[in-house]
């Protein structure tokens with residue numbers, strides 16, 4: 338579903354601040370793979386997801402989604418096959434627009450927008466239905482401005498928006514990191530459910546090792562812009578946090594450095 | 602006195618069109634677009650020159666609208682494709698338009714006295730010049746409010762609003778934010794130029810200087826409208842803008858009447874806008890003060 342061939346990404350190339358965020362990065366996901374991504378601070382996890390989403394171009398290599406080479410495609414065009422939820426709950430929704438308007442924007446992802454109404458009555462019923470599944474009472478607040486919602490509600494809504502039009506690829510970048518533990522669990526459960534129901538190919542970055550182990554069918558660990566561990570299937574199911582830390586030490590020759598990971 | 606108010610209302614209706622244009626960039630797209638200073642004068646210049654040379658005033662007015670749209674297009678391309686910051690892109694177009702407008706008119710000002718304008722047919726029906734402007738202004742403003750209310754409810758209109766609200770989210774939902782910014786600037790400056798062309802025809806006079814300070818007048822009208830007449834929903838916003846533009850004109854007419862020298866007008870407007878824009882800051886200072894005055898900890 339997703340094939341990444343030796344991509345490289347440098348920031349501030351040619352200056353003293355040059356930073357190689359991804360180097361010779363390879364990865365290939367099968368359809369329906371739910372991959373959790375962990376790694377220390379600055380390992381390049383966000384950069385990797387942003388390269389796939391097209392937020393910025395890559396310096397080398399190619400990215401294929403479902404056989405289509407998207408390496409040169411601008412962000413808004415790639416969006417037709419990619420659903421995204423960001424770390425910052427503010428980032429995934431338009432705060433000055435209503436809940437239904439946000440959903441209507443997402444409903445039209447990948448479609449050429451015209452001068453027909455931005456939202457129809459028929460859609461409203463669909464949205465109500467979907468929102469009721471979130472179990473947050475949002476189905477009765479279709480007109481409410483999204484800016485009035487809590488972080489958790491916004492993330493749940495963003496998740497719904499990301500999957501409303503079934504994406505070929507779902508990218509979750511620490512999408513529960515800004516939430517309190519209880520809300521984070523709820524949003525994680527929702528993510529699990531949406532992924533399962535839609536059999537969505539998913540990449541989920543998390544700093545929480547336990548989450549990385551408990552969710553998904555495959556786990557990759559990144560370090561200095563490369564994949565240094567790739568654990569699947571049976572082996573992933575047996576995995577513990579201690580294992581993971583030990584194996585990181587073996588592969589990288591360093592101690593795992595993510596200020597947040599060890600706390601949780 | 603009554604005449605002054607009527608005059609202010611009729612002029613306010615024409616400025617309302619410009620105010621709506623400013624609102625589209627300033628509030629919807631979240632861009633302070635200085636192109637308007639040039640495009641309002643451009644609208645006046647195009648209409649005045651074309652009418653002066655015998656063109657049908659209605660066609661001339663449409664031409665002014667198109668001219669403004671082109672100005673917006675230039676700023677849009679400078680900003681989105683050439684990555685020039687929006688404020689600077691607007692300033693560049695504004696400065697360029699100063700020369701362009703001089704080229705269009707051939708001189709710094711042009712009189713339309715005793716030449717037919719879009720208001721003449723109404724005057725021929727027996728309306729006074731002020732009433733003719735008022736009626737024509739009212740009809741145009743209502744038509745524009747209706748059109749924009751519809752437009753910003755369409756898929757494209759919603760995409761423009763999303764772009765101004767959260768461009769990152771908009772791109773993630775497949776919206777070409779660059780194109781939406783350009784489109785918004787095009788519509789905005791088209792309206793501003795239309796307003797300029799009507800203002801010039803109502804005062805039978807086009808002047809190369811008439812754009813100076815217009816962005817501040819537009820902002821003042823937007824803020825006055827929002828504060829006094831509310832922003833409950835989009836329709837309410839649009840109506841507030843119109844009423845804000847009229848209120849601004851009435852305020853100006855009154856302070857002039859009370860003896861303020863006309864030369865101080867721009868200073869007065871600038872101070873008004875500065876105060877209005879800084880209100881949120883004052884509010885944050887005032888809140889703790891109120892709290893301590895009340896003595897409670899709520």
Ligand SMILES: Nc1ncnc2c1ncn2[C@@H]1O[C@H](COP(=O)(O)OP(=O)(O)OP(=O)(O)O)[C@@H](O)[C@H]1O
Nearest residue numbers: 348349356358376377378379380381382383384385
């Ligand atoms: N826009 C940018 N400009 C310059 N350097 C950047 C930029 N974005 C990321 N970097 C650098 O690239 C490296 C990888 O950053 P990235 O954000 O991908 O890390 P991450 O794995 O997501 O880390 P974290 O766990 O802290 O979110 C870091 O050294 C970072 O400083």
Ligand SMILES: [Mg+2]
Nearest residue numbers: 382383384511
């Ligand atoms: Mg990150």
